[in-house]
Amino acid sequence: xxxxxxxxxxxxxxxxxxxxxxARSGRDRIVAAAEEEFSQVGFEASSFRSIARRAAVDPSLxxxxxxxxxxxxxxxxxLPVNPAQLLAEALQGPREGLGLRVTTTLFGAxxxxxxxxxxxxxxxxxxxxxxxxxxxxxxxLSLLVDRVAEVLGGGSxxxxxxxxxxxxLLGAVMARYVVHVPALASLTVEDxxxxxxxxxxxxxxxxxxxxxxDHLGRE
Amino acid sequence: xxxxxxxxxxxxxxxxxxxxxxARSGRDRIVAAAEEEFSQVGFEASSFRSIARRAAVDPSLxxxxxxxxxxxxxxxxxLPVNPAQLLAEALQGPREGLGLRVTTTLFGAxxxxxxxxxxxxxxxxxxxxxxxxxxxxxxxLSLLVDRVAEVLGGGSxxxxxxxxxxxxLLGAVMARYVVHVPALASLTVEDxxxxxxxxxxxxxxxxxxxxxxDHLGRE
Numbered sequence: 001x002x003x004x005x006x007x008x009x010x011x012x013x014x015x016x017x018x019x020x021x022x023a024r025s026g027r028d029r030i031v032a033a034a035e036e037e038f039s040q041v042g043f044e045a046s047s048f049r050s051i052a053r054r055a056a057v058d059p060s061l062x063x064x065x066x067x068x069x070x071x072x073x074x075x076x077x078x079l080p081v082n083p084a085q086l087l088a089e090a091l092q093g094p095r096e097g098l099g100l101r102v103t104t105t106l107f108g109a110x111x112x113x114x115x116x117x118x119x120x121x122x123x124x125x126x127x128x129x130x131x132x133x134x135x136x137x138x139x140x141l142s143l144l145v146d147r148v149a150e151v152l153g154g155g156s157x158x159x160x161x162x163x164x165x166x167x168x169l170l171g172a173v174m175a176r177y178v179v180h181v182p183a184l185a186s187l188t189v190e191d192x193x194x195x196x197x198x199x200x201x202x203x204x205x206x207x208x209x210x211x212x213x214d215h216l217g218r219e
Numbered sequence: 220x221x222x223x224x225x226x227x228x229x230x231x232x233x234x235x236x237x238x239x240x241x242a243r244s245g246r247d248r249i250v251a252a253a254e255e256e257f258s259q260v261g262f263e264a265s266s267f268r269s270i271a272r273r274a275a276v277d278p279s280l281x282x283x284x285x286x287x288x289x290x291x292x293x294x295x296x297x298l299p300v301n302p303a304q305l306l307a308e309a310l311q312g313p314r315e316g317l318g319l320r321v322t323t324t325l326f327g328a329x330x331x332x333x334x335x336x337x338x339x340x341x342x343x344x345x346x347x348x349x350x351x352x353x354x355x356x357x358x359x360l361s362l363l364v365d366r367v368a369e370v371l372g373g374g375s376x377x378x379x380x381x382x383x384x385x386x387x388l389l390g391a392v393m394a395r396y397v398v399h400v401p402a403l404a405s406l407t408v409e410d411x412x413x414x415x416x417x418x419x420x421x422x423x424x425x426x427x428x429x430x431x432x433d434h435l436g437r438e
Contacts, residue, residue: 124346127397137398145400163394163402164414170398171390175382178346179356179389181364182435183382191430195383198428199418209417211410216401 027065029055034072039131043073043138044146073139077122080114087143091151098151099165099201103193106169110177111189123178144169152204156216163216165203172196246284248274253291258350262292262357263365292358296341299333306362310370317370318384318420322412325388329396330408342397363388371423375435382435384422391415 033055037046046069052059066072070084090105091098109115126136144166145159152158175181176192184192252274256265265288271278285291289303309324310317328334345355363385364378371377394400395411403411 124343127343127346127393140398141400145402160402160414163400166400167390167394167403168387168418169390170393170400171386171388174346174389174393175386179359181360181382181385183364183379183432184386186434187430187432194428195379195430199387199421202418209413211406211414213402213406215405 026055026057026061030057030062030065031072031075034069035076035132035135038073038076038135038138043069043135043142070139070143073135077118077125077136077139079118079122080112081109083109084143084147087147091147095152095205097201099199099204100193100197102148102165103169103172103197103200106173107176107189107193107196110173116177120178123174141166148204156213157208159216160208160211160213161204164208165200168196168199168203245274245276245280249276249281249284250291250294253288254295254351254354257292257295257354257357262288262354262361289358289362292354296337296344296355296358298337298341299331300328302328302358303362303366306366310366314371314424316420318418318423319412319416321367321384322388322391322416322419325392326395326408326412326415329392335396339397342393360385367423375432376427378435379427379430379432380423383427384419387415387418387422 030051034046034051037051037054041050048062048066048069049059051072052062055062066075068084070082073079073084074082086105086109087102090101093101110119122136125133126140127133145162148162148165149155149158152161172184172192176184176187184195187195249270253265253270256270256273260269267281267285267288268278270291271281274281285294287303289301292298292303293301305324305328306321309320312320329338341355344352345359346352364381367381367384368374368377371380391403391411395403395406403414406414
């Protein structure tokens with residue numbers, strides 16, 4: 001994974017408060033600092049304040065360019081969409097149908113050829129052992145596990161449910177888009193969602209096997 | 220992935236019919252030819268005959284060293300165990316409990332630190348886009364999907380069931396051993412098997428959502 005910002009992203013930069021000459025270098029310094037900070041302490045432990053310190057800018061400048069940390073990850077990983085925003089939309093609404101909404105959102109994103117190309121890079125990075133791999137994994141865990149567990153009410157059972165749902169979604173996405181298991185890769189996206197979503201719904205709301213999850217509550 | 224045979228494997232080479240001087244080069248040539256052949260035509264389409272031709276040896280020499288193609292894959296990928304043998308053992312016995320046996324075998328293998336180290340390399344390779352990635356994927360599909368579908372009686376429904384089970388096993392293994400999703404990574408191996416195996420049993424024997432699988436039968 002290369003650092004910095006792609007040329008096409010530069011043109012999207014908001015123009016505003018900082019002087020024009022400083023703006024480019026300031027925003028780029030922030031993105032580079034975020035990449036370093038995420039790599040070293042992970043997505044969860046990093047903050048706008050620590051990233052600003054590393055970039056030698058005022059924290060308000062970070063807020064000027066980026067609404068939250070997920071927007072910085074989108075820049076660092078050069079993602080064409082913000083997975084945090086997509087997931088937040090899917091998490092709205094009743095508990096019933098939550099598994100279907102999350103599955104539909106995830107598969108829908110992967111069906112887009114541009115998203116898929118970057119998502120493949122992200123998956124390959126997540127499987128690796130580089131510092132950026134840790135960023136991708138902690139971002140993914142923070143999104144799909146922690147955010148979903150919150151929506152389920154928190155606690156060890158919610159974490160177990162969210163983790164199980166995430167592992168099944170991971171397997172389904174890998175099978176369809178990366179490994180190309182025919183049973184999933186050759187289905188229409190509608191059929192793939194119909195095949196996968198009941199097990200996600202089940203992980204989130206159904207009966208779970210009795211396993212010791214006390215340690216999950218403590219983390 | 221480097222080609223050829225690890226030094227520790229060389230000492231395991233059976234001594235027998237071929238003259239001592241030729242033996243080493245013959246066996247090594249066969250493994251190198253298998254790697255090329257698997258990379259170019261995939262695991263399924265390759266044969267002892269085509270590998271022998273590529274190595275410029277008699278097919279009987281390939282049979283002399285290797286019982287079947289899976290043993291050649293074990294050499295090419297330098298695996299410390301033969302996944303095909305492990306799976307064949309798990310597939311024996313009644314249909315009931317098949318999901319539990321396969322899950323237990325797979326997790327048991329990954330718990331072994333030496334197996335896990337090579338399996339991680341294999342998983343990372345499978346996610347890649349190199350010719351060896353194709354070998355790993357086609358070997359994995361041949362084992363976990365085609366062999367399991369045969370045991371389930373063949374046909375499009377059996378392929379769908381085997382593919383769905385494989386995707387869930389893939390997700391569970393990735394979550395526990397690669398991405399380290401806490402809900403799966405922090406459980407004892409017994410609890411992880413208890414958590415995952417019902418969904419594998421369900422994929423193999425339970426009620427499936429109604430999706431169009433006609434195309435799977437034709438492949």
